[in-house]
Amino acid sequence: MTTTITGADVHDVRFPTAAAGDGSDAINRGDYSAAYVELRTSTGAVGAGFTFTNGRGNEIVCAAIRALLPQVVGRTVEEIAANQVGFWRSLSADVQLRWLGPEKGVIHMATGAVVNAVWDLRARLAGLPMWQYLAEQDTADLVAAIDFRHIADALTPEEATELLERGRTGYAERLVALRRDGYPAYTTSVGWLGYPDAKVRSLTRQAVDAGWRAVKMKVGGPIADDVRRAALIREEAGPDVLLMMDANQVWNVDEAIANMAQLVAFDPYWIEEPTHADDVLGHARIAAAVAPVRVATGEVAANRVIFKQLLQAGAIGICQVDACRTGGVNEVLAVLLMAAKYGVPVCPHAGGVGLCEYVQHLAVFDALRISGSTDGRMIEYVDHLHEHFVDPVTVVDGRYRLPTAPGYSVTLRPSSIAEFSFPDGPAWR
Amino acid sequence: MTTTITGADVHDVRFPTAAAGDGSDAINRGDYSAAYVELRTSTGAVGAGFTFTNGRGNEIVCAAIRALLPQVVGRTVEEIAANQVGFWRSLSADVQLRWLGPEKGVIHMATGAVVNAVWDLRARLAGLPMWQYLAEQDTADLVAAIDFRHIADALTPEEATELLERGRTGYAERLVALRRDGYPAYTTSVGWLGYPDAKVRSLTRQAVDAGWRAVKMKVGGPIADDVRRAALIREEAGPDVLLMMDANQVWNVDEAIANMAQLVAFDPYWIEEPTHADDVLGHARIAAAVAPVRVATGEVAANRVIFKQLLQAGAIGICQVDACRTGGVNEVLAVLLMAAKYGVPVCPHAGGVGLCEYVQHLAVFDALRISGSTDGRMIEYVDHLHEHFVDPVTVVDGRYRLPTAPGYSVTLRPSSIAEFSFPDGPAWR
Numbered sequence: 061m062t063t064t065i066t067g068a069d070v071h072d073v074r075f076p077t078a079a080a081g082d083g084s085d086a087i088n089r090g091d092y093s094a095a096y097v098e099l100r101t102s103t104g105a106v107g108a109g110f111t112f113t114n115g116r117g118n119e120i121v122c123a124a125i126r127a128l129l130p131q132v133v134g135r136t137v138e139e140i141a142a143n144q145v146g147f148w149r150s151l152s153a154d155v156q157l158r159w160l161g162p163e164k165g166v167i168h169m170a171t172g173a174v175v176n177a178v179w180d181l182r183a184r185l186a187g188l189p190m191w192q193y194l195a196e197q198d199t200a201d202l203v204a205a206i207d208f209r210h211i212a213d214a215l216t217p218e219e220a221t222e223l224l225e226r227g228r229t230g231y232a233e234r235l236v237a238l239r240r241d242g243y244p245a246y247t248t249s250v251g252w253l254g255y256p257d258a259k260v261r262s263l264t265r266q267a268v269d270a271g272w273r274a275v276k277m278k279v280g281g282p283i284a285d286d287v288r289r290a291a292l293i294r295e296e297a298g299p300d301v302l303l304m305m306d307a308n309q310v311w312n313v314d315e316a317i318a319n320m321a322q323l324v325a326f327d328p329y330w331i332e333e334p335t336h337a338d339d340v341l342g343h344a345r346i347a348a349a350v351a352p353v354r355v356a357t358g359e360v361a362a363n364r365v366i367f368k369q370l371l372q373a374g375a376i377g378i379c380q381v382d383a384c385r386t387g388g389v390n391e392v393l394a395v396l397l398m399a400a401k402y403g404v405p406v407c408p409h410a411g412g413v414g415l416c417e418y419v420q421h422l423a424v425f426d427a428l429r430i431s432g433s434t435d436g437r438m439i440e441y442v443d444h445l446h447e448h449f450v451d452p453v454t455v456v457d458g459r460y461r462l463p464t465a466p467g468y469s470v471t472l473r474p475s476s477i478a479e480f481s482f483p484d485g486p487a488w489r
Numbered sequence: 490m491t492t493t494i495t496g497a498d499v500h501d502v503r504f505p506t507a508a509a510g511d512g513s514d515a516i517n518r519g520d521y522s523a524a525y526v527e528l529r530t531s532t533g534a535v536g537a538g539f540t541f542t543n544g545r546g547n548e549i550v551c552a553a554i555r556a557l558l559p560q561v562v563g564r565t566v567e568e569i570a571a572n573q574v575g576f577w578r579s580l581s582a583d584v585q586l587r588w589l590g591p592e593k594g595v596i597h598m599a600t601g602a603v604v605n606a607v608w609d610l611r612a613r614l615a616g617l618p619m620w621q622y623l624a625e626q627d628t629a630d631l632v633a634a635i636d637f638r639h640i641a642d643a644l645t646p647e648e649a650t651e652l653l654e655r656g657r658t659g660y661a662e663r664l665v666a667l668r669r670d671g672y673p674a675y676t677t678s679v680g681w682l683g684y685p686d687a688k689v690r691s692l693t694r695q696a697v698d699a700g701w702r703a704v705k706m707k708v709g710g711p712i713a714d715d716v717r718r719a720a721l722i723r724e725e726a727g728p729d730v731l732l733m734m735d736a737n738q739v740w741n742v743d744e745a746i747a748n749m750a751q752l753v754a755f756d757p758y759w760i761e762e763p764t765h766a767d768d769v770l771g772h773a774r775i776a777a778a779v780a781p782v783r784v785a786t787g788e789v790a791a792n793r794v795i796f797k798q799l800l801q802a803g804a805i806g807i808c809q810v811d812a813c814r815t816g817g818v819n820e821v822l823a824v825l826l827m828a829a830k831y832g833v834p835v836c837p838h839a840g841g842v843g844l845c846e847y848v849q850h851l852a853v854f855d856a857l858r859i860s861g862s863t864d865g866r867m868i869e870y871v872d873h874l875h876e877h878f879v880d881p882v883t884v885v886d887g888r889y890r891l892p893t894a895p896g897y898s899v900t901l902r903p904s905s906i907a908e909f910s911f912p913d914g915p916a917w918r
Contacts, residue, residue, distance in 0.1 A: 078585075089584040114588035120552045120595060127546050155518040156507075159543035162738070162766060162789055165594015166549060210765040213742040213774075309591070313642040336639040337591060338794040340769055341801055345642075360591055362791075365767040372770055 063137040063185060064102040065178075068129050071096045072122045073472065074115055074482040075413060075445055088308060089254075091115030092413040092445060093482070095122045095170065096472060099132065099177045107181025108471040111169040111384040112412040118482065124170035127157060132174055137181055144205045148175065148390045152207070164362035168387055175388025176418070180468040190421035190468040194389070195231075195428040199224040202429075206394045207364075214368045220397050227429040234428055242459030243423055244274075244434055245441040246304065248411055251277030251293060260289060264296040271457040274302035274329070274438055280310035283319050290326040299327070304356070306332035313342040317349040330356040330378050337361055343375035354378050359409035360385060364394045371402040380440075382409040383418035392422055400430045410440035416453045417446070417469040420460045448476035492566040492614060493531040494607075497558050500525045501551045502901065503544055503911040504842055504874055517737065518683075520544030521842040521874060522911070524551045524599065525901060528561065528606045536610025537900040540598040540813040541841040547911065553599030556586060561603055566610055573634045577819045580604065581636070593791035597816055604817025605847070609897040619850035619897040623818070624660075624857040628653040631858075635823045636793075643797045649826050656858040663857055671888030672852055673703075673863055674870040675733065677840055680706030680722060689718060693725040700886040703731035703758070703867055709739035712748050719755040728756070733785070735761035742771040746778040759785040759807050766790055772804035783807050788838035789814060793823045800831040809869075811838040812847035821851055829859045840871035845882045846898040849889045877905035 074093040094110040095118050101107070111121055131150045140147045151171045152163055160167040183193040194202070203220050250263040260277075267275055277293055279286040286305075294303060305328045311319060316334035323331075331353055335342045337360045347355040354377030361367055363386050370376045379399040381392055399406050406426055408419035416439070423439045431437070439460055446452035450471045454461040463469050480487045503522040523539040524547050530536075540550055560579045569576045580600045581592055589596040612622040623631070632649050679692040689706075696704050706722050708715040715734075723732060734757045740748060745763035752760075760782055764771045766789045776784040783806030790796055792815050799805045808828040810821055828835050835855055837848035845868070852868045860866070868889055875881035879900045883890040892898050909916045 088588065090588065091585065114585040116583070116585035117553070117556050117589045117596065120549060120556060120589060123549045123552045124546070124595070127549060154545065156520065156543040156545035159517065159519065159789070160546045160549060160598070161594050164767070164791065166553070166589050166596060167546065167594060169589070210738075210741060210768065210771075212744075213771065309639075312639060315641075336794045338593070338767075338791065339639065339798065341798045342639075342642065342794075360588070362593065362767065365765045369768065369770045 061103070063105060063181070065099050065133050065135055065137065065181075066102055067100045068133055069098045069100070070122050070125050071477050072118050072482045073477055073480050074118055074488065075448075075480055076487060077444065078115065088114055093118040094413055094472070095125055095173055096477070097125050097173050097177050099181055101137070101181065105181060105184055106471075107177040107179075107184065108468070109173045109175070109177030109180055109384070109388070110414060110470055111173040112415055113169075120166055121170055121173070124166050125173055128170055128174050132178070137178070137185060140178055141182060144390060145207045147178075148207055148387065151175065152387050163365070163387065168363060169385055171387040172384035173388075175390060176384060176468060176470070179389045180470065184467045187466050189463045189466060191424040191428070191463065194421070194425040202393060205390045206397070207390065208394075210365050211368050211394060211398065214372055215394065215398050215401060219401060223397055223400050224429060227432055230432060231428055234432065238424060238427060239462055242456065242461045243420065243427065244438045245455055245458055245460050246274035246276060246302065246438045247272050247458075248276045248306075248440055248442050250275045251289060253278045253281055257289065257292060261292055261296055264293050268297055268301060272301070273458055274304065276304040276306055276332075276440070278308065279305045279319070279323065280307040283322060286319070287322055290323055294326045302329040304328060304330050304332060307334050309333045309336050311335050313339065313345055316346050320346070320350045320353065324350070324353060328353050330354040332356040332380065333359070338366065340366070340369040340373055340375055343370060344373040347375050347377065356380050356407070358382065363387070364391050364398070367395045368398055371398050371404060376404060379404050379406045380409045381406060381422070383415060383422060396422070396426050396430050405436045406431065407438050408440070411442035411444070413445045414449065414470050416441055417449055417451070420453055420463060421468060423460075424462060448472055448480075490532070492534060492610070494528050494562050494564055494566065494610075495531055496529045497562055498527045498529070499551050499554050500906050501547050501911045502906055502909050503547055503917065504877075504909055505916060506873065507544065517543055519841075522547040523842055523901070524554055524602055525906070526554050526602050526606050528610055530566070530610065534610060534613055535900075536606040536608075536613065537897070538602045538604070538606030538609055538813070538817070539843060539899055540602040541844055542598075549595055550599055550602070553589075553595050554602055557599055557603050561607065566607070566614060569607055570611060573819060574636045577604065577636055577816065581816050592794070592816065597792060598814055600816040601813035602817075604819060605813060605897060605899070608818045609899065613896045616895050618892045618895060620853040620857070620892065623850070623854040631822060634819045635826070636819065637823075639794050640797050640823060640827065643801055644823065644827050644830060648830060652826055652829050653858060656861055659861060660857055663861065667853060667856060668891055671885065671890045672849065672856065673867045674884055674887055674889050675703035675705060675731065675867045676701050676887075677705045677735075677869055677871050679704045680718060682707045682710055686718065686721060690721055690725055693722050697726055697730060701730070702887060703733065705733040705735055705761075705869070707737065708734045708748070708752065709736040712751060715748070716751055719752055723755045731758040733757060733759050733761060736763050738762045738765050740764050742768065742774055745775050749775070749779045749782065753779065753782060757782050759783040761785040761809070762788070767795070769795070769798040769802055769804055772799060773802040776804050776806065785809050785836070787811065792816070793820050793827070796824045797827055800827050800833060805833060808833050808835045809838045810835060810851070812844060812851060825851070825855050825859050834865045835860065836867050837869070839869035840873070842874045843878065843899050845870055845875070846878055846880070849882055849892060850897060852889075853891060877901055877909075
């Protein structure tokens with residue numbers, strides 16, 4: 061029996077988070093939103109996917125998802141699975157739509173939502189959570205999911221095969237350990253720029269008391285304020301808690317180097333987004349200047365070609381791939397494999413709405429089949445908006461528990477869709 | 490008296506060019522389209538801007554333009570001119586919309602359309618064609634138009650000032666020469682991939698007979714076909730005509746190097762878009778391998794940060810900035826100045842619809858105030874769709890004549906907007 065994709069529903073869902081100062085940093089003040097798509101099928105199964113946005117403009121991504129739907133609706137899940145690169149290129153390299161990127165921004169974020177919805181459907185039909193559906197696939201099937209065009213100078217199909225085959229060794233032991241211990245996480249809820257010092261101090265204390273061994277603060281305000289807040293968090297957290305810093309791209313290259321010379325006193329594990337996300341050469345200069353502090357980036361890295369260069373140039377020490385900014389699972393697979401080849405740990409970007417739900421699957425798959433390790437790796441965690449998902453993340457003592465329900469965990473509750481649909485839902489009226 | 494922007498009209502205008510095979514290359518087969526905006530004002534003056542797209546998805550860019558309009562409507566032209574970086578960042582760095590790029594793809598293309606419409610308005614109010622409006626500005630005003638954030642490691646305000654001041658020397662003589670001789674052009678109409686050999690041969694002959702001294706062909710099909718067509722064009726054109734080649738990003742890095750080793754026999758002046766537009770490091774490797782053939786790129790380079798790196802890495806020998814892919818005149822100014830600093834000639838991207846109308850102004854301004862030269866520089870020219878503009882380009886004997894009407898020359902005829910509006914215009918019904 062085949063499963064035909066018969067239709068799709070697209071929803072512009074927005075949560076009014078900006079007013080509370082949650083999620084405020086040097087660049088963003090967002091109403092966390094999802095350009096959300098559900099694919100209906102001939103068998104009744106439904107696949108869900110979305111792309112995260114910051115509020116205004118979510119309708120533009122929804123329009124882009126609608127523009128891609130003719131490439132999806134009418135196909136069977138089986139034909140897509142049998143020709144994955146062909147399907148992926150029908151979205152990412154359409155002879156007219158490609159001009160809108162290419163492979164970046166709105167059109168590529170929409171591609172991520174649609175591609176992920178198809179993968180959600182595939183995992184559901186297999187009755188497996190996404191991490192397990194991926195981890196149990198044959199190496200050849202995973203390699204067949206990757207478009208090597210434009211990255212073949214950094215990763216060949218043969219190298220991908222070798223990495224995935226090597227990942228089979230110790231698989232069973234790692235699975236037992238992950239099921240028992242969960243996957244390490246860190247919290248970004250302590251140091252938003254919108255919070256006053258007293259709140260930052262009490263949130264840091266609460267986080268440490270709750271078992272968190274790694275916390276992240278935002279920087280990129282006036283440097284004196286950044287230094288004061290870093291001192292305060294380090295004081296509350298003590299010397300053994302990992303402290304990450306995130307500048308959200310606000311600095312120039314030389315400014316990043318100068319400011320980090322002051323912030324290094326507080327022993328950061330990494331500096332995240334020290335400058336513009338497109339600046340591969342700039343990140344490489346910063347990485348050389350701030351070593352052994354690692355440079356981290358990826359949450360808005362546009363595609364596998366940008367990640368390829370960040371890795372080739374030695375510009376990052378932490379790879380923060382997002383689940384839906386790039387073109388969905390297929391492109392994330394390429395990034396995970398390139399990161400492994402270059403020896404860079406992946407700590408996926410999360411937070412926002414639904415991103416924790418997504419990336420837990422990717423991190424667990426990476427530990428099981430590619431990197432073979434959780435050392436130096438953590439999944440970002442922010443305690444916002446999980447209640448809107450049918451299968452929300454479970455985080456206990458600073459660690460993600462492995463999801464058990466089939467699929468990719470990003471199905472929104474129908475009541476949440478109704479309440480927060482923009483502009484007509486009750487929350488926005 | 491001040492001029493208040495009181496409203497805006499956005500039009501999705503598409504020309505059905507795909508069916509004819511015009512514009513077909515290794516990646517694109519487009520219905521040349523404009524996401525077009527006109528700004529209405531309190532004084533009756535109207536400013537026009539647009540972004541070029543390839544057809545499907547033009548409605549997405551129109552949606553993005555609409556999302557940006559609240560930042561424009563209600564402002565005065567004078568307040569925008571007095572705080573240009575502030576205005577530019579209100580579009581490019583909005584705390585919510587920035588997530589959709591940042592500064593790339595659909596949202597940045599929409600920014601380009603809106604920013605250019607404001608500049609069109611400014612030039613019209615001054616009663617000058619755009620090239621002259623820019624060329625006659627004080628250096629300080631031009632420098633104040635540039636957002637140096639994220640490019641300060643390659644270009645400082647002081648360096649920009651010095652370049653623009655140096656450009657005053659010989660201005661009057663250059664202006665006389667440009668008015669007399671026009672600005673050199675090349676034609677892309679001879680070698681689309683969709684054309685059979687006989688048509689390529691006759692078009693090449695016609696182009697040479699019509700006075701063209703530079704022609705461009707598309708490559709990126711099977712390499713044997715590329716070699717055969719290159720031989721044919723070189724044979725018809727003779728040894729003295731410049732021949733440019735354009736791969737439209739279809740090749741991998743190593744593939745580009747290998748294929749150019751065969752095509753170098755036909756003495757290309759440049760190889761354009763040899764690989765993915767985001768691949769700065771890849772272009773640098775190709776440039777080293779194919780020298781002295783120049784690598785050209787820029788038509789889909791996302792923003793000033795990508796151009797900065799292409800120049801820093803020595804990855805390009807020709808800078809092909811587009812007028813509306815990046816954030817409009819303000820960002821193009823930054824690119825022109827960086828190219829001058831790094832000694833790379835600018836040959837702006839044109840063709841499509843309306844791009845020739847736009848970039849003639851930029852090239853003439855560059856010759857008058859920045860590069861001070863037309864040596865090794867040409868504006869792309871394609872003889873399509875000019876009849877839809879109120880003030881179309883004039884090209885005589887392979888050279889652009891200087892525009893004389895006020896503004897940026899991209900106002901569409903009302904009858905063309907009506908005829909080609911998608912999906913309800915008569916051309917599409």
